[in-house]
Amino acid sequence: MEYIKNYINGQLIEPLDKKYLDNFNPATGKVYSYIPDSDENDVDKAYQAAKAAFPAWSSLSKNKRSDYLIRIAQLIEQNLDRLALAESIDNGKPLKLAKTVDIPRAAANFHFYGTGILHYAAPTHSMEDTAINYTLRQAVGVAGCISPWNLPLYLFSWKIAPALAAGCTVVAKPSEVTPMTAFLLSEICIEAGLPAGVLNIVHGLGGKVGNAIVSHRDIPLISFTGGTVTGKQIASIAAPMFKKLSLELGGKNPNIIFADCDYDKMLATTIHSSFSNQGQICLCGSRIFIERPLYEKFKKDFIEKTKQLKVGNPLDDATKVGAIVSKPHQEKILSYVELAKQEGGKVLCGGEAVKLDGDFKEGYYIAPTIIEGLAYNCRTNQEEIFGPVVTITPFDTEEEALMMANSTMYGLASVVWTEHLTRAHRMANQIHAGIVWINCWLLRDLRTPFGGVKASGVGREGGFEAFDFFTEPKNVCIKLS
Numbered sequence: 460m461e462y463i464k465n466y467i468n469g470q471l472i473e474p475l476d477k478k479y480l481d482n483f484n485p486a487t488g489k490v491y492s493y494i495p496d497s498d499e500n501d502v503d504k505a506y507q508a509a510k511a512a513f514p515a516w517s518s519l520s521k522n523k524r525s526d527y528l529i530r531i532a533q534l535i536e537q538n539l540d541r542l543a544l545a546e547s548i549d550n551g552k553p554l555k556l557a558k559t560v561d562i563p564r565a566a567a568n569f570h571f572y573g574t575g576i577l578h579y580a581a582p583t584h585s586m587e588d589t590a591i592n593y594t595l596r597q598a599v600g601v602a603g604c605i606s607p608w609n610l611p612l613y614l615f616s617w618k619i620a621p622a623l624a625a626g627c628t629v630v631a632k633p634s635e636v637t638p639m640t641a642f643l644l645s646e647i648c649i650e651a652g653l654p655a656g657v658l659n660i661v662h663g664l665g666g667k668v669g670n671a672i673v674s675h676r677d678i679p680l681i682s683f684t685g686g687t688v689t690g691k692q693i694a695s696i697a698a699p700m701f702k703k704l705s706l707e708l709g710g711k712n713p714n715i716i717f718a719d720c721d722y723d724k725m726l727a728t729t730i731h732s733s734f735s736n737q738g739q740i741c742l743c744g745s746r747i748f749i750e751r752p753l754y755e756k757f758k759k760d761f762i763e764k765t766k767q768l769k770v771g772n773p774l775d776d777a778t779k780v781g782a783i784v785s786k787p788h789q790e791k792i793l794s795y796v797e798l799a800k801q802e803g804g805k806v807l808c809g810g811e812a813v814k815l816d817g818d819f820k821e822g823y824y825i826a827p828t829i830i831e832g833l834a835y836n837c838r839t840n841q842e843e844i845f846g847p848v849v850t851i852t853p854f855d856t857e858e859e860a861l862m863m864a865n866s867t868m869y870g871l872a873s874v875v876w877t878e879h880l881t882r883a884h885r886m887a888n889q890i891h892a893g894i895v896w897i898n899c900w901l902l903r904d905l906r907t908p909f910g911g912v913k914a915s916g917v918g919r920e921g922g923f924e925a926f927d928f929f930t931e932p933k934n935v936c937i938k939l940s
């Protein structure tokens with residue numbers, strides 16, 4: 460069985476205490492590798508390496524930094540099959556999804572930021588004949604990057620790539636639930652010749668490794684993606700230390716469907732926005748609001764299509780819904796289905812664990828679930844479930860749809876289906892969310908600002924916003940005479 464290693468100062472090394480955690484394959488429920496159970500001493504070792512590497516890396520030309528990132532992107536592309544297989548086994552997601560979405564996007568992240576940095580410029584402000592101001596954008600220092608398990612390499616690279624391109628060195632922690640592709644990325648960085656200490660990856664638990672990064676007194680900025688409760692805890696430690704903070708947190712996204720929509724496109728996309736990656740994408744639309752004249756037709760067709768989704772071995776090409784990432788997460792999702800029933804909801808399909816045969820009988824599977832008959836403000840409709848569970852609710856007016864959509868503490872993403880142009884603009888204007896998709900879902904241009912409002916986060920990733928985060932602006936004012 461494989462022992463994953465930390466990547467510190469350009470080397471793959473054991474945790475200092477030589478302690479390891481079990482790493483489970485969610486499709487089989489079996490331990491298949493071991494993860495370093497690192498602690499604050501490993502984090503400090505990684506910090507020292509990143510600190511030593513910072514002066515040379517931050518003063519390297521943008522072109523040279525760009526070359527390294529593009530080389531890493533190329534190596535990810537060359538290792539697509541191997542990385543996709545590792546991601547699927549580690550996370551439980553269908554191999555097809557890892558091959559077409561997760562790994563290509565990880566390569567794209569390195570490519571996008573590797574080239575983006577060449578176009579990043581800062582403004583000047585002229586005071587006519589008196590003076591000229593120019594802004595220097597300087598890398599902040601050693602960046603702490605912490606990511607979740609749902610899109611492991613995709614989100615890990617979404618932080619690391621802009622940090623490195625901007626000239627920061629990095630101490631990063633992937634989720635302990637899905638460490639494998641971050642480990643494979645360490646090997647790729649070594650092959651790419653990335654200078655020692657520029658990127659350091661420390662594996663282990665959130666409460667130990669994550670907390671040590673967040674509370675390290677010399678790490679001045681934290682980029683975090685994960686749950687809202689964890690984000691709150693991180694903010695409580697980092698804010699009094701005046702660290703720069705980017706928090707990408709949970710969501711409970713509305714999918715609002717008007718009767719005039721392009722029905723077939725809407726139905727096909729709503730299946731994806733509900734159940735892709737077993738519903739474990741922070742952008743999935745878990746509350747579906749349907750204009751009343753369309754409600755019964757939508758309900759019938761949506762149930763029929765959902766029942767056709769094959770739940771099974773993630774490595775099988777026919778599988779549409781793979782395994783839930785862990786046993787505790789499977790139990791959490793099923794507890795929300797029980798809660799929905801107590802709150803008066805009717806389970807229209809799914810609602811239970813799926814038992815597979817043979818090697819997969821201990822795996823963590825849940826049938827895609829649709830629930831109706833719930834009040835918009837009950838707990839099931841307000842709290843993030845993060846699984847293959849959606850609720851459907853009819854509405855009569857735009858105002859009512861908006862009121863229900865905006866009723867949660869979250870505000871990450873939203874979807875609106877309508878062919879009515881001005882209504883689409885009106886809705887986009889009034890929805891409380893960082894992203895509004897009109898007649899589509901998960902269509903991503905990496906230049907656009909990405910992030911949420913309210914309890915879904917603070918700050919934005921994507922495009923030059925990420926470079927703004929990983930650099931500090933300094934105004935230089937020159938008197939002309």
Ligand code: NAD
Pocket residue numbers: 605606607608609610614632633634635663664665666668669670673684685686687689690692693707708709710740741843845871911915916
């Ligand atoms: P999580 O908050 O449990 O863990 C995220 C990461 O933080 C992991 O690496 C974990 O080890 C670490 N961590 C845990 N406790 C910590 C602590 N006290 N200090 C520092 N680090 C700590 O989240 P998760 O269960 O891995 O991921 C699911 C959540 O992530 C969902 O809420 C989902 O909506 C959210 N998410 C948000 C986005 C977004 O872009 N907004 C994207 C993906 C996932």
